[in-house]
Structure formats: C-alpha cells, structure tokens
Amino acid sequence: MNKQPLADKIRPADFDEVVGQSHLVGKNGILRRMVEIGRINNMIFYGPPGTGKTTVANIIAKRSGMQLFKLNATTASISDIKDVIANTETLFSSNGTLLYLDEIQYFNKKQQQSLLEFMEDGRITLIASTTENPLYYVYNAILSRAFVYEFKPVTPEDCSGALKRALSMLNDEYKTDKSATDDAIGKIARLGGGDVRRSIQLLENCYYIADAKIDSDTIDSVTTSSGVNFDRAGDVHYDLLSALQKSVRGSDPDAALFYLAKILAGGDLISACRRLQVMASEDIGAAYPAAVSITRAACESAKELGLPEGAIPLANACVILATAPKSNSTHDAYYAALQDVQNGKGTSFPEHLRSPDFKGYKYPHSYPNHYVEQQYLPDDIKENKYYHFGNNKTEQAAKAYYDMIRKK
Secondary structure, three states, X not given: OOOOOHHHHOOOOOHHHOOOOHHHHOOOOHHHHHHHOOOOOOEEEEOOOOOOHHHHHHHHHHHHXXXXXXXXXXXOOHHHHHXXXXXXHOHHHOOOEEEEEEOHHHOOHHHHHOOHHHHHOOOOEEEEEEOOOHHHHOOHHHHOOOEEEEOOOOOHXXXXXXXXXXXXXXXXXXXOOOEEOHHHHHHHHHHOOOOHHHHHHHHHHHHHHOOOEEOHHHHHHHHHHOXXXXXXXXXXXXXXXXXXXXXXXXOOHHHHHHHHHHHHHOOOHHHHHHHHHHHHHHHHHHHOOHHHHHHHHHHHHHHHHOOOOOHHHHHHHHHHHHHOOOOOHHHHHHHHHHHHHHOOOOOOOOHXXXXXXXXXXXXXXXXXXXXXXXXXXXXXXXXXXXXXXXXXXXXXXXXXXXXXXXXX
C-alpha cells in the first residue's frame, strides 16, 4: 500500500490555511472574493511547483459545490476529457463541473482546442495550471476565455508555518515529541526555494533520523547524504549557476557537467535551461551561431521529458557550449549601444529611415552586392562603432564579406 505523502496529509482545506499567495486568497484576495460572491470563471494558475495551485483549486471546488475532476496533461488524452464531459449530465454534477488540468503546457494545440466547446457552453469550468509562462505555452483561444493568476514562490517566513504544522502531525501520528529549533525550521524553509512540498519532504526526512530535536546538523546530514544541498532562493543557487557559466565560458566541459549535475540534482530544471540559453548567446554568440538553436532545442526537449531523463539533452547542450569557440562581441556591442540609449543620445534618427515617406532612402537590393553606403545612425552618434568582429573563424568570415561589399 502506498503511504500518503505528508504534504498531502496537511494540505489546507480552507483559504485561511494556505501559506503565501495572500494577493490571491488573503482577506482581500481576488480568488477569495470571487468564490465568496459565487463567481467562478475559467482560470489559469501560473507559478512554480509547490506554491499551492492544486490546493487552491481543491478549495474552490469545495466552496462552490462543484464536482471536481483532475487530469494531468503529461498523461491525459482527449478521450479523458470526453470521459469528464460524459459525467457532466449526472446528478453529482448538478452544481457544475470543475476540471483541474495540471501542466496544461504539455497539451498540444488540438488537445487544448478540444476544451473550447465545453468551456463556452458551460459544461465545464476549467482551472489549468502551469509552471511555464502561459503567454507562450497556452493557446490564445484558451487565454481569451480564462483569467490568468500568478502564484509566487512561498517566502521562508510563510513556509515555516506549514513546517510547524507538519512536525506536529508527525508527532501525533508516531506518538513522539520531537522538536525543531527555529533556525532549523528557517533553514528547511529556505532550502525548499519557495516550494512548500519540497520543504515538507525535507522536514519529514529530518524527522525520521533525528533523536529528539531537529537542528542544523540534522539537516546537513540529510542533504549531504542525498547529494543535494541546493537552496533555490539562496546563495548556493546562484553560486552553482555562476560556476556553470564560468566553466562553460572557460571551455571546461568536465567542470560544466559537474555543476549542471549539481543543479539538476536539486531539481531546478528551469534555471539550468535559462542559464544555458543565456550562455549560448552571451559567451558563444557569433562564433558559433547554431549554438542558440541547438541549446533551445535541448531545453525544450528537457522540459518535455522532465527529470531525470531531461538531464541528457541538457548535458549534450552543455558539452557543445563548453567545447564551442567563444565570442562576447555581440554582448559587448549591445550594451555599448544601450549605454548611448540610456544617456539620451540618438533621439532623432535620419529622415530617410522614417515611414511613411522614406525621403532619400536608397534600397540596398537595387545595388551591387545588395549594399549601398548611407547613414543609418542618428547624427549625434553617426561615427560610433558598437560591434567589433571577434577573432574566430565565423566572425572573421563575416568580416571578410563586410569589407568586400564596402570595397575596403
């Protein structure tokens, strides 16, 4: 028999018990007010794992009297949706049907579109959740029929309340009287990085190995033995990401893979993907332009697979970036241009570049080599040079072409 996770046992049954998300479920929270007046709309909950999205959906269903169905988009199909719809005509659904669809970003366009008809005729009220930005992963037809609510990482202070309740429940269940120092509770809350579920799992592990009191040493022994001491909200998080980028920049694939493994062992797939994509443009850049698309594809593959399998495409991208030629020429060029923008320069650009008349504009495609000399920068910065070709094969080839069309 599977043992019910502690995080599920202490799952809040009312808005007052929810930790964090006061902007949504606090005394003046928008979701609480909507439920109180009986106004339940289609919604999309957006935010990191362990921040209360499923919990809030459960409370809304309970308070509204609606029959709740749950699907996870990683395993559900259109036939599962049809099964839910088939139940909307039963007596149990007389107050309406609420479908909670977790990880909606894993539904393709056709699957998401299959929801539209039932959302429009009122047979289901949809609450979809996602850890990704819905503007990129949820189709416009769904977005136009739903309100998006952002769930924020839970602060250590808010998470501490849930941890104390969890410890009390463990003591009641096992007839013990174990305690935890305030410092230990705070440390566990921080190590969760805003994910309450993760913090509760760590507390539970500490509880089992502690004699009478959970302290900092107890936590260190648990995190060290599991190979994970990774605080997404603290310095360790940023130190690891920094070490990963510096190792890639320094063309050391072994060190880069080590730090990537540390990050992924901590469960932070999203930060690893973001940092690898930054590196592809910042540190490799124009020296190997294909690195951007390769890294993007690897990150999308990793997010679709999830951990642990998602580590493989990320490791592939990591090695490719670490062993690729390096250039920060475009990075430096952009920030040099940005400096002039921030200093208020170039506010009036050449008339021949402005629509709709383009007076005096020369169309480059009408000239040899598709190039003709003309002014593009504003008068006050027309002599400025932001981009300087890097000393690598790709950029030097581009420079040769650049010089040729200008007949230098």
